[in-house]
Structures are given as structure tokens and as C-alpha cells.
Amino acid sequence: MTTGPFSTKRIVEAALLAADEPLTLDVLRRLFEPDPGADILASVLAELQQEWSGKAVELVCTASGWRFRTRSAIQPWLDRLRAQRAPTYSRAVWETLAVIAYRQPVTRGDIEAIRGVTVSTQVLRTLEGRGWIEVVGHRDGPGRPALYATTQRFLDDLGLRHVTELPPLAELEAMLEPLQEVHDKDEDEDQGN
Amino acid sequence: MTTGPFSTKRIVEAALLAADEPLTLDVLRRLFEPDPGADILASVLAELQQEWSGKAVELVCTASGWRFRTRSAIQPWLDRLRAQRAPTYSRAVWETLAVIAYRQPVTRGDIEAIRGVTVSTQVLRTLEGRGWIEVVGHRDGPGRPALYATTQRFLDDLGLRHVTELPPLAELEAMLEPLQEVHDKDEDEDQGN
Amino acid sequence: MLATEAPIARVYGEPLTAVPEDLFIPPEALRVFLETFEGPFDLLWYLIQKNRLDVRDIPVARLTEQYLAYVEAMRRFDLDLAADYLLMAATLLEIKSRSLLPRVPLVLQEDEGDDPRAELMRRLLEYERIKRAARLLGEHPRAGRDFLWAGPIEWGHTPQRPQPEASLDRLIEAWTGILQRLRLERRHEVAAEAISVREAMSRVLRRLHHAAGALAFATLIEPEQGRLGVAVTFVAVLELCKERALHLEQHEPFAPLWVRPAEAAPETEPLALEP
Numbered sequence: 001m002t003t004g005p006f007s008t009k010r011i012v013e014a015a016l017l018a019a020d021e022p023l024t025l026d027v028l029r030r031l032f033e034p035d036p037g038a039d040i041l042a043s044v045l046a047e048l049q050q051e052w053s054g055k056a057v058e059l060v061c062t063a064s065g066w067r068f069r070t071r072s073a074i075q076p077w078l079d080r081l082r083a084q085r086a087p088t089y090s091r092a093v094w095e096t097l098a099v100i101a102y103r104q105p106v107t108r109g110d111i112e113a114i115r116g117v118t119v120s121t122q123v124l125r126t127l128e129g130r131g132w133i134e135v136v137g138h139r140d141g142p143g144r145p146a147l148y149a150t151t152q153r154f155l156d157d158l159g160l161r162h163v164t165e166l167p168p169l170a171e172l173e174a175m176l177e178p179l180q181e182v183h184d185k186d187e188d189e190d191q192g193n
Numbered sequence: 194m195t196t197g198p199f200s201t202k203r204i205v206e207a208a209l210l211a212a213d214e215p216l217t218l219d220v221l222r223r224l225f226e227p228d229p230g231a232d233i234l235a236s237v238l239a240e241l242q243q244e245w246s247g248k249a250v251e252l253v254c255t256a257s258g259w260r261f262r263t264r265s266a267i268q269p270w271l272d273r274l275r276a277q278r279a280p281t282y283s284r285a286v287w288e289t290l291a292v293i294a295y296r297q298p299v300t301r302g303d304i305e306a307i308r309g310v311t312v313s314t315q316v317l318r319t320l321e322g323r324g325w326i327e328v329v330g331h332r333d334g335p336g337r338p339a340l341y342a343t344t345q346r347f348l349d350d351l352g353l354r355h356v357t358e359l360p361p362l363a364e365l366e367a368m369l370e371p372l373q374e375v376h377d378k379d380e381d382e383d384q385g386n
Numbered sequence: 387m388l389a390t391e392a393p394i395a396r397v398y399g400e401p402l403t404a405v406p407e408d409l410f411i412p413p414e415a416l417r418v419f420l421e422t423f424e425g426p427f428d429l430l431w432y433l434i435q436k437n438r439l440d441v442r443d444i445p446v447a448r449l450t451e452q453y454l455a456y457v458e459a460m461r462r463f464d465l466d467l468a469a470d471y472l473l474m475a476a477t478l479l480e481i482k483s484r485s486l487l488p489r490v491p492l493v494l495q496e497d498e499g500d501d502p503r504a505e506l507m508r509r510l511l512e513y514e515r516i517k518r519a520a521r522l523l524g525e526h527p528r529a530g531r532d533f534l535w536a537g538p539i540e541w542g543h544t545p546q547r548p549q550p551e552a553s554l555d556r557l558i559e560a561w562t563g564i565l566q567r568l569r570l571e572r573r574h575e576v577a578a579e580a581i582s583v584r585e586a587m588s589r590v591l592r593r594l595h596h597a598a599g600a601l602a603f604a605t606l607i608e609p610e611q612g613r614l615g616v617a618v619t620f621v622a623v624l625e626l627c628k629e630r631a632l633h634l635e636q637h638e639p640f641a642p643l644w645v646r647p648a649e650a651a652p653e654t655e656p657l658a659l660e661p
Contacts, residue, residue, distance in 0.1 A: 006249045011270050014249035014263050017210065018271055020538040031270045056199045056207035057536050068536035070207045072527045077204050077224045078211065078534060086531035091424055091520065098520035114516055116509070117425030117470045157529040167522040169515045211534035250539065262540040275545050282550045284560065291561035297588045298631065308564060323549060330591035333630030333648040340631055342588035350552035356585040360558055 008036060009044050009051075022065030022156065063155035063162065089126065096123050100133050101154070101166055105147035107139055124148070132157070201229060202237045215258030282319070289316050293326050293341050294359060300338035317341070325350070417463045420456065426474035427513035429456060434510070441507055446485050450478040481506065586622035591631060594647040600635070603643035 006014075015031055016023055025042065029035050045066060049059045056074045060067060070078060079085075096119055099111045111119045127133040132154035138144040150163065160166065199207075208224055209216055218235065222228050238259060242252045249267045253260060263271060289312055292304045304312045320326040325347040328339040348354065423429045433452050434441055457471050481502045527533055590606055603623065607616050623645060626632045635644040 005266055010247075010249040011267055014267055015271060015274055017250055017261065017537040017539045018263050018541055019274060023274075027274070031273050033273075054203075056203040057210055068210065069529070070211050070534045070536060071199075072532045074199055074204050074207055075532055075534075078208060080223055080226070081208065081212075081216075081220060086528075089524070094520035094524045095424060095516060098516045098523055101523065102516065102519055114509075114512055115425055116427040116474065116513060158523075158526050159529070159533070167519065167526065170518045172511055172515070207536070210536040210539065251542070260540055263542045265543040268543045271541060271543075272545055280550050282556075284563075287556050287560035288564055291557050291564060294557060295561055295584070297584050298591055298626075307568070309567060325552075327592075329588050329595055330626075330631050331648055337648070340591060342592065347552075351554050351557070353554075356588075357582055359554075 008032065008040070009047060012041070012044055013048055016059070016066055016068055022062055022067040024065040027065065060159055061161060062159055063152045069159070090123075092117075092120070092123050093126055097127055097132060097150075097154075100127075100148050101150045101163065102169055104149040104163075105136050107145040107147055109145060111148075201225065201233070202240060205234070205237055206241055209252070209259055209261055212260075215255055215260040217258040220258070283316075285310075285313070285316050286319055290320055290325060290343075290347075293320075294343050294347070294356065297342040297356075298329050298340035300332055300340055302338055304341075413463070416459065420460050420463065424517075426453075426471050427510055428517070429453065429471075430474070431510055431514055431517075441510060444503055444507065446478065446482045446503065450475075450482045453478055477502070477506070582618050583622050583625065586618045587626050587631075590619065590622055590626060590645065591647070594632060594645060598647075600644045600646040603634075603645055606645065 011031060012028055015028065025038055025045075028041055028045075029038065045059070045061075052059050052068075056071050057068050058071055060069055095115055096111055099114050100106055103110065103114070108119050108124070124133070131151055133148050134151050135146040136149040137147045139147055155161065155163070155165075158166075204224060205221055208221065218231055218238075221234055221238075222231065238252070238254075245252050245261075249264055250261050251264055253262055288308055289304055292307050293299055296303065296307065299307075301312050301317065317326070324344060326341050327344050329342040330340045331337045332340055343356065348356065348358075353359065423432065430449070430453060433439075433449060433456075434444065437448070437452070439445060439449065454475055457475055460471065484502065529535060593606060594601060603620075606623070607619050623632070623634065627634050631648050633646045633648060635646060636642075
């Protein structure tokens, strides 16, 4: 494999920084002729991760592939250059998203049954507009309701590879036993809307 | 100036990597409170340039500010990256090409009559630019319209020796019904591209 | 760690436990307080926690009483009281009335799944799980708020624009699509012409174009194509003539036939110069 004046590692690094989307291992392999193989590239990526470990930018692997991202710890500095803050969402939006993320695929009716309230169209539109949920099919039955699921973009935005990496749902037992403690903690954190 | 676990240099580096436009020295100064001053930042940038000197990416100062960019020596690899997402021509382009291939030589008016829609100049330019069609003459009459025909390169690119190797029309007519299904299937697959 | 989303108001606290009997709560605070509930489950869970009730053995009568008091308060503030709250009130009242009735030892109907309290508890817990998960999701580091994607950085060279692939399938698909349309919409017959004639027409025009002048007909014939080639070329020339793409000239019978491109026809030029 000829890589001219640069090592495979340097080319992978440049490609990841120059790409406008995450790159999968397969795409990275196709950068080289002949193909170095998955194992070599996997170790190159591991080396890169190691090299960047002291930087304010890190190499991560999300649902769509490998990508560099800034570390959360320096967001306060980066925020100073930002004209507007990231959008905030209401509790209704987060709860709807949570039902879809943990119980997918679900219909609007399913979401309403779990949350106990009507789900507004606006909430679903917000999530669709953000590219976090999508209609993946329709359930048989009256009205053939749309089935919603979370998207790859949702996982990417949270820096996750797979839905299974979502924070685990609380155990029922854990919610029953220390009733009072949970309650007090809830009150403090529950201010957020 | 507090920068938490990361040095000024690392934060400047991260800001430049995450920015979608070049950042001027003045903008970079806004990252920090209190302002470290232009001199400090200038030397930080010089150090960064030095650090990146062995990489396939370089830190440059252009008229609009500081930015990272890939070195031109890695063009062959990056071009492969872009080539992996081959664009496709629109339906209008393929139909225009089909009319020219099967009915050549034809004028733009002929193409429009057969396709039932206006043929945009852009479509013809695309095909000419690709070297697949050329003007082989002009028809007498108002405006002396150009007559288009397919080129040798068109045949080469399709792996044909001769225009007669295009599937004959009669055969295509007979295939119309089953082809319709194939066509629908293709459309579906296209969505995934 | 990460800040939760901006709070709308801080109204939780001891003074509010006695809502709605407590007259000292500023009405606006009470309103905001009531508005913070996401729905009946949210409100019920709050009451259960507040009263230190065991969710596995809910004292339905007490809970129903309090729930109805809150619903009444919401009505008083003319909040947009969703039907969901009223539905829950009805459910609670039903459970309460059932619990007041003497137990009929009807073994067949008294299984677990039929206990309305068990069902209420199951749904309350499920909602609570989702509520906590929602909070974790909201706090999870996310692109654009807690971190930014690095790149894409500029390319140091102009990228080669890849060309769309040549595809015979696409071409045929396009052509059959056109034929289909013509047949369905216009009932216009597309003559299944021998392609070789059309192809010969292009070849003749191309030759003329490169010659930039008149050519003897004989020079257009490709000997290796044989008699058929002569015939095809001749038909092509006639067709081009008909389409006025070229001019045929013969100065006397049996003299050589000259083929002149239409754009080079001498008679067209003075015409073009006229105003």
C-alpha cells in the first residue's frame, strides 16, 4: 500500500477531518489501494484515539461511523463564539422521545397510553424536524397508525453507536424501595421543563 | 486565564477544527476570558502550525482567517473518498440521452416532442460536458436548430461497440409491461443511494 | 455537571403540600405549579411520593380525594384541563367504589390481571421509568449543545467531481418510460425504425461537419458494409434531405452526387444577412 509521504494513520486522520459525515471502517478501507484490511485499520483508529487522548478533540465511533468531536469539557469556551444557544426542549418532547427510544417502534396511541396524555402533533413534528425520529411503518388495524422509531442521527447526536447504549431504564424494584430518597432527589432535578 | 484541564493551545485547536469558517485572531481571542491578547495567541498559533507540520492536514492563515486544511499531497486518497458517493443523473438527463441515442440525429424540438416536456439547456450541457452527445449538424428551417447525436465515447462508456447494439426498439416495446415493475423497483432502490 | 433545561419557575416546596386548602399560596405560583404536571400519571406519582404512600398498596380512597382536589384547583384556574385528567379521575373513582364493595368470593374473576389497582400501579411505574429515562436523555451530552463535530475542514485541492455512472439499464429504462408515456397519453405511434438508418444519418452529418463543406456521396459509403451499407447510407442521406439537414446536388444526370451540410448551403447565407 503506497501512501506517499504520509502514513496510513495520517491519511485516515485527514480523511476523518475532511469528511462531512462520519466514516465507517468500510469506507475508510476503500481510501487505500490495495485494501489494508479491517484489522490494520482498526488498530490505526485505536492508535489515533490514543494520540488524540490529550487533546480537546476526541475520536469517537457513533452509529454512522468514526468522527472527531470536541470534548464536552471545553464547551464553555466554544460557547463564547456561538451566536445562539442550542435549542431546549420541553418535558413533553423528552418524554415522547424516551417512549420512542425505549419502546420502538410505537404508535402515537402507544405513546399516549404510556404517558397518560394526548401527544400533540407539534411534539412529533419537533422530533421529526430534528431528524431524531421517523415513521418506519404502519401498524395493521383501524387507521393504520404510523409506527415511530429513532433514527441513526439521534444516536449520532448523542454520540452513541446503538440503542442498547442508551442509559438503562430504572429497575422497578429500585423505584419502589427507597421511596423517600428518590422523591427528594426528584424534586431538586425536576425543575427543568 | 483559566482553561480547565486543557491548555489555550488545545482550545484554539479545537475551536479551529470545529468551526465551519476561518477564524480571525480577534474571534479566537473571544474564546478566552480574560482576553490573552493578540501576541500570546499569535505564538500559540505558530506553535500549533509547528505541531501539525508532519501531518496530512496543515494550519494556514488566509485572508479570512486561520483554518485547518488538507495538504494537496493527499488528493488521491481524498478524491477516492468523494468518488465513493457517485452522483446520479436525473430522469430528464437519461430520457434526453435515450431519445438522442434511439432517434439520432435529433433537434431539441424533436426531443421535446417525444418527451412531451421542455428540454432544459442544462440537460444538454450536462450530456455534452460528459462527452456523450455532440452537435453533428443543423437542420434547415427557422433558427437552424442543432442536430444532436451520440458519440463514440458514449458507446465506450456503455461498453458497446456500435449503436446497433442498443436493445432494439421492438424488443423494448414487448418488454414494456414487465419492465414497469423493474422500473418501480429501481426507483425504490434509488432512495437508498 | 450538565445544566438541566431552563426551569420555568421554582415553586416546588413544603408550602405547596397542602394545596389546594392552603390559602397562603399565591395564585400564580399555584398555577405554575399545576402547569408543571405532564399529565395524570405525573400528578398521581407526585401525590404518592408526597404522601409517602406505598405504590404497591395504594390507599385508593385517600389518593382519589387528593387527586380530585387538584383537578378541581386546575379547573378553578381555568387551565386547559385535558380530558386525560378527567378520565383518570373516573378511573380512580371506579377503583374506589369497587374497593368499598364487599368482596364477593368469585374466584374466577379475582385473578391478578383483573385487579384495577395492579393495573394502575403498573402504568404508574412504567410512566415513571420513562420520565426518568427522559431526564437522562435530556442530560446526555449531545452534539451542538455539549460538544461539536470537528470538521469538515477545507480541502487543500479542488476535489475531482465524480461522474455519474454510465448505465445501459438506466438508458433503457428511460426510453421504455418514454415509449410507455407516448402509448398511454398520446397514442402517437413511434415508428420502430431500423436504428442503422438513424445511426448512418449521424455518421453522414458528422463526416460533413468535419469536412466543413460538400462531400461526394461515394465518399460517404463504407465499402466494408457492402450493398446494405450503400442502401442504408443512401436512405440516410434522403432522410436527412427530407429533414432539411443537408442538401443534395447533382449538376447533370449520372454526374457525382454531392452532399452539402445545411449550414454550409450557399443560398442560406445571403438570407441570413437580410434584416
